[in-house]
Amino acid sequence: MSKSVDFYYDFVSSASYVAYKRLPEMIKAAGGTIHWKPIVLGGVFKAVGNSGPANIAAKGKWMFEDLERITKRHGIAFSVNPKFPLNTVMALRGAIAAEKLGDDVLNPYMESMFAGAWANDDDISDPKVVMELMDNAGLPAQEIANMVQDQAIKDELRANTEEAVERGAFGAPTFFVNGEMHWGQDRLDDVMSALDKKG
Template identity: 40%
Template sequence: MSKCVEFFFDLGSPASYLAWTQLPGLCARRGARLEYRPMLLGGVFQATGNASPVMVPAKGKYMFVDLERFAQRYGVPFGLPPGFPINTLGLMRGLIGTQLHAPERFEALLGVLFRALWVDRRNLGDQAVLDETLDKGGFDPAQFRALAGMAEVKEALKQVTEEAVARGVFGAPTCFVEGQMFFGQDRLDFVEQALA
């Protein structure tokens, strides 16, 4: 039986974006299954007493330099969207709603949203910009909003976030391989080692 990488992430996390650019290929190399676990990073921070590195000016400044280094290493485009950090509650609800109700479209939507934020540097906190992004990506903005507003979808995001916290998650991205936890996109070499 192949191993599984559980990928707990939030669209608003630039490190989650960088991990996303690498994990599918890494899992393919190792014959592992990639399981996407959308969670709300703000909820994780609230539950654990953690905060975004940008809240500490020196740390935030260094983090952006370091993220750019990794983007260059991976050979992927990367830039910060205006208004960063953004509130991702609606985005994450729409994403997990799609995962639940149209799983065959989930990965395509994930790509549209990650690229819009971190490649095209679009402010998805602006409803008009989000609607345009979804429409251009082949998704119905009204359907996305309807999914995001469903009680069961809100509960699903809350449950994944609570599960993440219960398992020791304090930030994004966090991967699990057979119970082992790996925090940060800069730990993917350890994820691959765990799959070997």
């Protein structure tokens, strides 16, 4: 059995942010690896007939209050972004480009985008803001910006989104471990249990 996790995420998803802040260290300690899979969450919702919890006022209010409790418990910086919902397509394409440049680029890129969206109230819908965040992180901003215009990068993001739907995803974050699906930042223990199963 492979000790790897497919992690489908979107920067617009606050729950993806919480999972991103917690799961990598858990996986590393277990000797596993993560395959990062950026997806357009809105595309998933459209494909499966779902919608975000924030679209229901009472549920959205509870969700953000709950996330504040969870992030406080785990020492994770968190702020409900006043620009929410965010258009993250450029940032997601940038994640694909950053991964092609190596982990030394991908890791600070993801931290910049997730923290921008859910800790620092940055409007990552704005390409100028995305560029500023990359510059501030010492990343090759112009190279990544050029890469996100490539059709291959656009196609990969679309393919990731379609793949997630085909595998049964209906939201983010969604995880797959040896074909077993888990959904939500509150299912990380289940992800780790699946990772530790013996074949």
